[in-house]
Amino acid sequence: MKDRNTIRKEIADLVEEYYKTVYGGPSFFEPKKDTVHYAGRVFDEHEMKNLVESSLDFWLTTGRFNEEFETGLADFLTIDNAVTVNSGSSANLVAFSTLTSPKLKDRRIRPGDEVITAAAGFPTTVNPIIQNQCIPVFIDVEIGTYVPKFETIEAAIGSKTKAIMLAHTMGVPYEVGELKELCRKKGIWLIEDSCDALGSKYNNQYTGTFGDLATFSFYPAHHITMGEGGAVVTNDETLANIARSFRDWGRDCYCAGGENNTCGKRFSQQFGSLPAGYDHKYVYSHIGYNMKITDMQAALGVAQLKKLEKFILARKQNHAALSEAFVNYQDRLILHVAPTKSDSSWFGYVITIRPETGITRAEVVHKLEDRKIETRNLFCGNLLKHPAYENIPHRISGSLNNSDVITTHTFFIGVYPGIHEKMLNHIIETFEEIFD
């Protein structure tokens, strides 16, 4: 009878063969017939083998692959704690909720406190602020970088400002080094939404390592994927523990699934008005959620993490190629750039059609889509224009003129590692057709 290791090896070999048969052949691309997606998963036999390996473990909830992923991500970012969650949006909710913990005493964010954020971006950067009954203070972003300038953020700070929660939109770092210093001086929390920006650097330091907390997304459109997944990272041990608590039902106990009494004090503590020695596994110190990932998701992430450096390089090369090609259209298009001191791990290539040209976004986007080049709007544009946000309590600092321009004139195309030279050439030729 075969032992389990032999069977596992045979299965792994078969999975590799399956990958090579089904997905591993040469990739054919026919312009105008095959789609140039704006994003997509890039994988090989290693992802499939890990996925099957974890299913054979049948541990199901977070387990050995999750541990490997969390430590691997923390090592990559050179940060102390990475806490996986089931999406980037969940990461934002967990990160923000962490700062509302009573364990932070007088530093905790309370209902009614103001939190500075950008009007143009992705809704789930803002939603946790509203869900925690705080007041979003909306600021404008710069056209070209699509992130706010330092001066704009600084000008929005008021007496009620408790935190700043901003995204490095489309992989472009805002001036996070200077912002961190400002937050430190003023005692303001900083949450970096780095969901679009895994691998981006500011002043040679990874985004996501400046703030008190930062978040990442591993949705298939992102730099690496788990299918669904995300992470909260921090160098602060207290915040990490609180984040784990919010992720894990709000419980006080930090034992991983299937583990007991890791702290050695499971039946010997006193919490609130509970009976002395109440089982620590069922003591709740936060009103939390269950946002854990499965070990199958983590297994995918482990294989993807090993490709991250290569993925980042491909994104940079693709973005640079498009920038070079689009330089001739700068009289009609505002090209995608990053602030000085930043080194972007681009999420996509963002283009704003200069409003004064009279060219509409619809015209350009339809021509691109007709030629099978996928486009996306820059997420929600000005969030306050959307039905769900029309009546939310908020404050606006300065004008949101650029956010309004983004709502009507901006879109993006892909730079993800699945875009190869033939696809790039097709994109460039299509732009020539449209603009020459």
Place this chain on the structure above:
Amino acid sequence: MSQSVHFKASVSEVIAHSPDVHSYTLVSERSLPKFSPGQFIHLSLEMFDPSNYWPESRVFSVANTVIDNKTIKLVISKQGLYTKRIIEELHVGSYVSCKGPYGDFIIRTDNQADKTIVMIAGGTGITPFSAFMESLMQHEVLGFSRCFLFYGTRMPALLIYKKLADACSVKFNNFKAMYFSEEDDPGKKLTSEIRTGRLNVNSVVDSVKPDNHTIFYLSGPKMMIDYFSNELTKVYQYPAENILIDAW
């Protein structure tokens, strides 16, 4: 708690301080995350299968800073059947399964310049403080107004980290260590710097003269922790939130 991990480690050194108290040096097969002084690990004598449940284990505070991300020092005393097995079965070259770091018995070092900290260690309860003292030796400034260590054992030979505490006293003017031994070692004389008898709250209070900025850290046998907690809060009326205990 920083990123806790499961790891296999080999035993590279064993020192028998007495038949019942041994020091172990473990070398992890994988790179370890950052350990904060005061944190602990789980140690199991069984090999862990990562696709299965964690086996029976015991927790031990890590006695060093793990600055190389590989080497862990533990001091283990025979308390029950499992620690008896550890002392009997672990030799140089043995392998163990571990997981950690865990725990929040961590001496705060940020913005503590106005604080007096008092570490009270009984027996192997010194380990969170030995890791802390090792980390202190890497700094030029103490970072506290004053720092005291009260370190008691059954016999002088078990004052395993006395040298390290002495080094801290030499390096920092405002670090003071006091030693207590319940009994003499046969053939050895108690030195004048080691007081005879158990750690007691009166010696601590008389030496420290605590105020509202004084934080007590207690680590050791349950009886010792209960005694100090009770005396400090009920007799001396120090606020309970200023008394932190390393309790299992």
